Amino acid sequence: MIAYQLKLGNTQSTELMKIKKNHSLKKYNSFGIEANSRYFCQIKNNEQIQALLEWRQNTDIPLLLLGGGSNILFKKDYQGMTAVIATKGIEIIKEDEKYTYIKVAAGENWHQFVRWCVENNYAGLENLSFIPGTVGAAPMQNIGAYGVELADHLYALEAIELCSGKVKNFTQQQCRFAYRDSFFKSIAFGQYLIQSITIRSPKKPQWKIEYAGIKNVLKGQEINAQNISNSIITLRQSKLPDPAIIGNAGSFFKNPLLSEKKWQALKQQYPTLPSYPQPNGLIKTSAAWLIDQCGWKGKRKGNAGVYQKHALVLVNYGNATGKEIGELANDIIKSVQDKFAIELEAEPRIIA
Ligand SMILES: Cc1cc2nc3c(=O)[nH]c(=O)nc-3n(C[C@H](O)[C@H](O)[C@H](O)COP(=O)(O)OP(=O)(O)OC[C@H]3O[C@@H](n4cnc5c(N)ncnc54)[C@H](O)[C@@H]3O)c2cc1C
Structure with a gap:
């Protein structure tokens, strides 16, 4: 040492x-x-x-x-x-009529921070419960789940520019958040150490419970941050493998964004193609659906595999090497390309 x-x-x-x-x-x-x-x-x-x-x-x-x-x-x-x-710290830095502003250090565990907010009646992040990882990495790909993204509640961010050592403050707009993307993941990749983020928690929350099954799990319960968070934990536990038991990185591929023309052509051939129109005119489709159509769900290649309950999740069944997982990912990319002429993009960072 x-x-x-x-x-x-x-x-x-x-x-x-x-x-x-x-x-x-x-x-x-x-x-x-x-x-x-x-x-x-x-x-x-x-x-x-x-x-x-x-x-x-x-x-x-x-x-x-x-x-x-x-x-x-x-x-x-x-x-x-x-x-x-692994830096720690959570601090209420200001309050106004509409919001409470909470500053949190990069090394805090994301889910524990969400639960801290829920338990202290700071609403906004409950739909992002149970996402693994740290607070500092959350802005990198603008984490999102169940109809909410970090961008919806992030107010500001403090990052150190690695080449100069200077601390820089970013507004929400300056972070250039997009679907699983940000300034830090794209334009400024590798240039900053994210030191803290500030979340703006609304005093009159607008609950988001329309998304995939939340309402069903919530049935009969009061709608509040605590119950939404608990429902989302239940839903996620039923669908996603626990990395402590089966190694994985959540969704391995981003959902592709298609042009209107490309979408029209595919929709004619595949009427059940899932479609989510985006504000920028593109149409998001489901990578899980595409992978499932190629017959990958539940398939195993040596120690690597596609999770049987979720076609987007690649898993390590034991002693898989990173190369094995990478090869499986490439095979999936190739079959989706051959069948649909869509190029899937990996979501996690790959050290190759
Ligand atoms: C079971 C499971 C479920 C998941 N579900 C979701 C989900 O629903 N939605 C979602 O968006 N993601 C999901 N993920 C992916 C992952 O949890 C998130 O992307 C999370 O934010 C990653 O955090 P981390 O600390 O583990 O990042 P790491 O894997 O450690 O790092 C990710 C990237 O961020 C960079 N980075 C890390 N910390 C900093 C820092 N302080 N400053 C600058 N750069 C930094 C790293 O260099 C790397 O490029 C899931 C993963 C798993 C395993």
Whole structure:
């Protein structure tokens, strides 16, 4: 282990950023893939963030920021430094007539934060219950579920520009959120460490319960954040594999967005093609449906497979390598391309 002593100007910090060499990432990715990182550290406070930035300025070694590892596939070892962001803190920073503003550190567990909000009567995030991972990674792909996206409730975000070490404040608009996308995942990929986000919780919430089965589970219960959150946990537990038991990264593919022309042509050939018109004129269809039509649901190839209850979820049945999962994903992409002429795009980050 290398202990990296931080020097901040004239002050000598006692906080050490402990760097481990050739560290296993098996525990740090929800696929449960065995992969090593050449260097590894955990970042628990601001001093350690400063130490990481200083370390980075003195080296060419690539840096991988990791939260809960629930949206990443390691197809091979990582030849750089993996820094797990584990900073903590939740703070009410202001309140007005309409909203309460809650600032939360990147390393907080997302679902625990949602439950904290629900239990303290701060509404808005309840539909995003039970999504694995950390708060800091949530803006990366603008997490979404059951008719709600992070973008609907994020008010501001604080990120450190890695090349300069400067803290920058982003408004919701500046984050350029889109379907499973953001400024940080696209244009500025790898350039920022997201340090905290601020959520705006409405004092008069508008509940979203129209989506896929929430109403059925809620039947007879009062409609409030707590009951919606509990219903969503029940629904998700019934459909998705628990990564602690079967390794997975949730949905492996994004739902494709089709042009009107392409959609018309497909709809004629496949009348049951699911269609969700988008405000920008494109039509979203279901990647799960396309994969299911190609006969992949429940299929297994060695240790890798397509979950039997959900065609969008690729799973590690035991000792699958990242390469095996990647090969399965490529086979699926090819059959959807051959049958529908649609190119599926992977949702998780792939280390290849
Ligand atoms: C069972 C299951 C269900 C899921 N359901 C959903 C769902 O309903 N909706 C949904 O949107 N997603 C879902 N996901 C995907 C995943 O949970 C989310 O994308 C989550 O936000 C990832 O968080 P993480 O901390 O694990 O990110 P990681 O996998 O650790 O990282 C993901 C990306 O973010 C970057 N990153 C992480 N932390 C930071 C930081 N502080 N600053 C800058 N970059 C950072 C990483 O470098 C990487 O590029 C699911 C996953 C699983 C396993």
